[in-house]
Amino acid sequence: GAVVSQHPSWVICKSGTSVKIECRSLDFQATTMFWYRQFPKQSLMLMATSNEGSKATYEQGVEKDKFLINHASLTLSTLTVTSAHPEDSSFYICSASGGIGSGNEQFFGPGTRLTVL
């Protein structure tokens, strides 16, 4: 199957700093990428959907100015958590889809664990 990577796999930062997480599709072109967050022992919550070359669509309740998403190429999307606070500590997972031609299947990255001190 298609491979999606995330970097870093974990990050610890101080409150007030910004953190960038990368999501890459390694062997296919991802027309759409999705960002999820997951709190311990809970399910995945979709944060936003991004299409290459256009602005991301955020889910209700997700602050677009806090969670900046850039999908500049067909193989890379980035999520920047700006001015991070301890409540932003979570597991962030991205997924990538090649679009309708690929059956709309999403391929998930391994996740990034963010801890904000």
Place this chain on the structure above:
Amino acid sequence: SQQGEEDPQALSIQEGENATMNCSYKTSINNLQWYRQNSGRGLVHLILIRSNEREKHSGRLRVTLDTSKKSSSLLITASRAADTASYFCATADTGTASKLTFGTGTRLQVTL
């Protein structure tokens, strides 16, 4: 977005037994998918069943879908300790076929 409900929330069985997990959802769907997640790891896609299908098999996995009841079940036969993980259903709505809504998950523990 509204999440689906899964039950049970947690399930503990012995190796060799079968495990059944149920998922209910609220909207009309294009397809329903099941994923496995080992602790602190990413998701592994297990199986996809389309809205016009009623049952699907893949190895030791059997998935059923009842669109009239808006429910699905995942059966894992002859469970192994390596099946210990969290299992999530996810629905793709008819309006936005690529967007997934995840259920609350079932934590499965298989003991020797």
